[in-house]
Amino acid sequence: MADATNTNAGAHADDATGPVLAADGSPLKSSLNKALRAQKLRALALIAPLLIFVMVTFIAPIVDMLFRSVENQIVSETLPRTVAELGDWDATSETLPDDDVYAALYYDLFIAAEYKNHTRLGSRLNYEQTGMSSMFRRVGRNVGDFGELYLDQFEDLDERWDEEADWAALMAHPGYLEDAAEWRDNRDADRIDPRDTPAPRFRLAPGIADLLPQTAQAYSQYAEFMRTEEQETADEDQPWTLVDTMLYNDLMAASEADIAAYSGPMADALQAAHAAVPEFETATLKELFIESDDEWANLDNWATIKVYAPNYTSGYFLTAVDMKLGPDGMVSQPEDQQIYGLLFKRTLFMSMAITISCILLGYPVAWLLANLPMRSANLLMILVLLPFWTSLLVRTSAWKVMLQQQGVINDVLVWLGVVGDGDRLIMINNQFGTIVAMTHILLPFMILPLYSVMQTIPPTYLRAAKSLGATPFTAFWRVYFPQSVPGIGAGSILVFILAIGYYITPEIVGGTSGTFISNRIAYHISSSLNWGLAAALGTILLGAVLILYWAYDRIVGIDNVKLGG
Amino acid sequence: MANDQSTAAFVEFERVQKSYDGETLVVKDLNLSMPKGEFLTMLGPSGSGKTTCLMMLAGFETATHGEILLDGNPINNIPPHKRGIGMVFQNYALFPHMTVAENLSFPLEVRKMGKSDREAKITRALDMVQMGAFGGRRPAQLSGGQQQRIALARALVFEPELVLMDEPLGALDKQLRETLQFEITRLAHNLGITVVYVTHDQTEALTMSDRVAVFDDGRIQQLAPPDQLYESPENSFVAQFIGENNTLEGVVKDISGNVAHVELDGGELITCKPVNVTKAGERTKVSIRPERVEYNKERLSEDAHTLKAEVLEFIYMGDIFRTRLRVAGNDDFVVKTRNAPDQVRLKPGQQIEIGWLPEDCHALDA
Numbered sequence: 001m002a003d004a005t006n007t008n009a010g011a012h013a014d015d016a017t018g019p020v021l022a023a024d025g026s027p028l029k030s031s032l033n034k035a036l037r038a039q040k041l042r043a044l045a046l047i048a049p050l051l052i053f054v055m056v057t058f059i060a061p062i063v064d065m066l067f068r069s070v071e072n073q074i075v076s077e078t079l080p081r082t083v084a085e086l087g088d089w090d091a092t093s094e095t096l097p098d099d100d101v102y103a104a105l106y107y108d109l110f111i112a113a114e115y116k117n118h119t120r121l122g123s124r125l126n127y128e129q130t131g132m133s134s135m136f137r138r139v140g141r142n143v144g145d146f147g148e149l150y151l152d153q154f155e156d157l158d159e160r161w162d163e164e165a166d167w168a169a170l171m172a173h174p175g176y177l178e179d180a181a182e183w184r185d186n187r188d189a190d191r192i193d194p195r196d197t198p199a200p201r202f203r204l205a206p207g208i209a210d211l212l213p214q215t216a217q218a219y220s221q222y223a224e225f226m227r228t229e230e231q232e233t234a235d236e237d238q239p240w241t242l243v244d245t246m247l248y249n250d251l252m253a254a255s256e257a258d259i260a261a262y263s264g265p266m267a268d269a270l271q272a273a274h275a276a277v278p279e280f281e282t283a284t285l286k287e288l289f290i291e292s293d294d295e296w297a298n299l300d301n302w303a304t305i306k307v308y309a310p311n312y313t314s315g316y317f318l319t320a321v322d323m324k325l326g327p328d329g330m331v332s333q334p335e336d337q338q339i340y341g342l343l344f345k346r347t348l349f350m351s352m353a354i355t356i357s358c359i360l361l362g363y364p365v366a367w368l369l370a371n372l373p374m375r376s377a378n379l380l381m382i383l384v385l386l387p388f389w390t391s392l393l394v395r396t397s398a399w400k401v402m403l404q405q406q407g408v409i410n411d412v413l414v415w416l417g418v419v420g421d422g423d424r425l426i427m428i429n430n431q432f433g434t435i436v437a438m439t440h441i442l443l444p445f446m447i448l449p450l451y452s453v454m455q456t457i458p459p460t461y462l463r464a465a466k467s468l469g470a471t472p473f474t475a476f477w478r479v480y481f482p483q484s485v486p487g488i489g490a491g492s493i494l495v496f497i498l499a500i501g502y503y504i505t506p507e508i509v510g511g512t513s514g515t516f517i518s519n520r521i522a523y524h525i526s527s528s529l530n531w532g533l534a535a536a537l538g539t540i541l542l543g544a545v546l547i548l549y550w551a552y553d554r555i556v557g558i559d560n561v562k563l564g565g
Numbered sequence: 566m567a568n569d570q571s572t573a574a575f576v577e578f579e580r581v582q583k584s585y586d587g588e589t590l591v592v593k594d595l596n597l598s599m600p601k602g603e604f605l606t607m608l609g610p611s612g613s614g615k616t617t618c619l620m621m622l623a624g625f626e627t628a629t630h631g632e633i634l635l636d637g638n639p640i641n642n643i644p645p646h647k648r649g650i651g652m653v654f655q656n657y658a659l660f661p662h663m664t665v666a667e668n669l670s671f672p673l674e675v676r677k678m679g680k681s682d683r684e685a686k687i688t689r690a691l692d693m694v695q696m697g698a699f700g701g702r703r704p705a706q707l708s709g710g711q712q713q714r715i716a717l718a719r720a721l722v723f724e725p726e727l728v729l730m731d732e733p734l735g736a737l738d739k740q741l742r743e744t745l746q747f748e749i750t751r752l753a754h755n756l757g758i759t760v761v762y763v764t765h766d767q768t769e770a771l772t773m774s775d776r777v778a779v780f781d782d783g784r785i786q787q788l789a790p791p792d793q794l795y796e797s798p799e800n801s802f803v804a805q806f807i808g809e810n811n812t813l814e815g816v817v818k819d820i821s822g823n824v825a826h827v828e829l830d831g832g833e834l835i836t837c838k839p840v841n842v843t844k845a846g847e848r849t850k851v852s853i854r855p856e857r858v859e860y861n862k863e864r865l866s867e868d869a870h871t872l873k874a875e876v877l878e879f880i881y882m883g884d885i886f887r888t889r890l891r892v893a894g895n896d897d898f899v900v901k902t903r904n905a906p907d908q909v910r911l912k913p914g915q916q917i918e919i920g921w922l923p924e925d926c927h928a929l930d931a
Contacts, residue, residue: 458656458658460654460656460658461658461660463623463625463645463652463654463658464652464654464658464660465660465671466624466625466644466645466646467623467645467646467650467651467652467720467729468646468651468652468671468672468675468719468720468723469646469647469649469672469675469676469723470646470671470672470675471646471675472644472646474675475646478671479660479671482662483660483661483662
């Protein structure tokens with residue numbers, strides 16, 4: 001190297017104020033990053049399949065499930081107009097909502113009943129207020145007849161109000177009618193499959209939406225329903241009675257001049273109808289609703305609809321902690337309906353009992369495993385792992401056989417004369433049975449981490465302690481035990497977290513007093529179909545585990561958890 | 566110790582045997598007696614039974630047969646924690662979850678010693694091994710040498726009269742080992758404790774011990790002070806095991822008193838000192854230490870016996886020259902000479918004559 005360059009390099013090195021530079025003058029940090037980037041990318045590519053798999057099959061479903069615990073679009077989606085009208089109604093006012101609300105409800109429910117969505121909404125609201133399911137189901141059967149009155153009167157006025165073709169001529173764009181006729185021909189000649197090629201999209205006749213706005217809207221929805229649900233065009237069937245009701249509303253509201261100015265199809269029928277409507281016999285929707293089910297006059301039901309109108313609700317979470325959302329805010333559930341708090345407490349208590357039993361039973365076994373000669377240790381290890389190789393159901397059912405009142409243990413006790421034949425012990429279908437069976441099932445999860453930690457503790461420590469004068473117990477307690485604590489920690493976390501979410505075993509041997517919160521979650525998932533509540537319970541369970549994990553980290557330190565090595 | 570009766574046995578093994586499987590004996594008929602204050606090293610290759618002997622003395626193994634006595638009392642049935650013997654382990658065995666001070670405090674706590682007494686003793690023990698400032702550290706924060714010092718301090722802090730050391734310096738590098746060898750000997754002598762030290766490193770054994778017991782095949786092959794062990798080995802195993810050694814094989818021609826004549830396999834006749842050969846016609850291994858061989862004619866004494874040799878290799882090692890020769894058919898005959906200004910430097914292929922004094926040449930068992 002020439003002298004000049006040497007001095008230069010020296011000056012560079014001495015100049016410690018700026019960032020350290022690489023040989024080409026770029027900052028060292030960025031060249032290092034550049035050098036490491038390829039490595040990082042390769043590492044990322046290696047783990048990418050697993051990462052994607054975990055994201056798609058694990059993280060995403062969990063997030064989706066957790067999201068369900070607050071999701072509540074069903075009310076505002078099924079009853080959009082009603083929810084909007086209810087905004088002004090005061091749920092604590094002791095008066096029923098006004099007629100506008102019932103009119104909106106009629107419109108919403110008519111469409112919901114056609115799409116058969118009203119029962120789903122009924123079930124949803126039934127979680128919050130019992131009886132609302134049947135209220136929706138009953139009105140769903142009747143709501144189609146509410147408009148018959150108007151249909152009949154229009155029909156009496158002019159036969160054409162009963163003709164689908166005339167209705168279509170009034171409401172639909174001529175271009176739509178042509179497309180519809182062509183599509184119908186193709187369909188009837190089996191040239192197309194209506195499921196693959198849906199009917200043409202409905203277009204309103206020009207100007208009709210201004211003249212008869214509500215009718216146009218109802219008719220459009222009817223046409224869309226025909227297109228998507230029935231694979232037919234709008235002019236193939238009589239419109240809904242909802243349309244007749246809306247026509248009555250529109251005609252009542254329309255001015256004489258506007259109607260006279262209309263010159264399209266059915267202009268004469270429209271003028272005649274406009275002249276006749278003021279004389280029509282009318283019905284109050286409120287009365288019709290209450291007539292179909294008097295629950296529609298119940299303020300609590302209306303309050304429930306209003307409370308659960310928002311798209312997102314804390315209702316599920318409140319239910320999960322034995323509270324509920326009322327018009328005045330959160331209130332506790334009645335005493336006799338508070339079950340979740342009890343279940344959470346029981347789940348925590350029993351999981352702890354199971355964890356402690358596992359420590360007490362597993363520690364000596366792990367110690368033996370770690371200290372026996374290889375051959376005997378391997379045999380013992382097989383015995384520890386044997387339960388893993390049998391079906392969970394078989395193991396749990398075996399405990400049922402063992403512990404039941406006419407079971408093996410009771411028989412032996414009676415035979416030995418320890419208990420009388422009359423008062424056999426009740427050891428199954430209660431907490432005792434659950435703790436026994438689950439301790440057995442989860443024991444390997446305690447023994448294995450304990451064993452792998454104990455294996456790393458050299459026997460010389462015990463020898464050293466004894467040579468220093470410690471009795472065998474002191475040597476164990478002061479020297480061996482503290483070093484095995486990381487194994488206890490790992491095993492306890494594993495067993496506790498598995499236990500807290502266990503489902504099958506408590507279901508089979510738990511009876512009523514030994515069931516866990518997970519059994520309730522399963523019930524809501526598969527029987528009551530209240531997925532929102534199940535998700536809320538699951539979220540709380542997850543939160544509880546995370547909090548315990550955090551507390552454990554603060555108290556014991558997660559660095560002290562070892563699964564091996 | 567003031568009233569040191571150096572001849573009275575402090576530790577005694579009487580006809581001790583040990584078998585693990587009931588088929589083979591690991592320790593065969595061990596007899597050993599050592600006075601108070603002695604530093605005795607058990608030296609031997611691995612599997613020779615030396616560690617087993619130490620463990621029996623510590624109480625972690627039970628003797629299959631025989632009696633072990635400590636200060637005159639049989640200790641076979643006393644559990645290890647009641648023997649009051651300090652012990653230093655090869656891997657230090659410092660308790661990783663305790664600080665250095667807590668480690669040292671442990672033996673005092675189990676002896677129910679008061680807090681102030683404990684602290685005084687811990688401070689003294691740490692100062693003794695020059696680790697006074699490290700009381701608050703964890704073992705993992707210390708280097709190997711520091712850990713060994715702490716292990717030593719822990720074995721000494723409760724003032725045992727007997728301390729056992731099981732290859733305590735085995736895991737350390739050479740320089741550190743030498744420093745600690747010196748320190749351990751110094752401490753042992755200053756404190757007047759009796760030490761049984763196990764090692765497979767003969768240099769360590771020779772430099773540290775008052776006496777060395779050379780183990781092989783479950784027996785003590787020779788029990789002697791280091792100089793005797795080196796200069797007059799009692800059998801060919803000891804001669805081979807301790808230090809570097811040249812062996813020439815042959816047959817004893819005749820023995821008369823302190824002189825034996827041996828005919829080497831190459832036909833040469835040499836004069837030796839008989840050690841454990843008894844009669845003519847016996848096969849023998851003749852042992853000569855490399856530094857007792859001389860090839861500088863002027864330095865050889867008049868009556869020195871000479872043999873022809875061919876230089877195979879000459880290695881310059883700084884303080885000494887190490888020359889490999891072919892002598893009487895043996896290609897591994899080594900000669901070590903001091904690097905003196907007048908010393909001859911040989912070249913491979915050179916034909917020379919070598920010689921030694923008859924008393925440096927031991928005729929041992931074959």
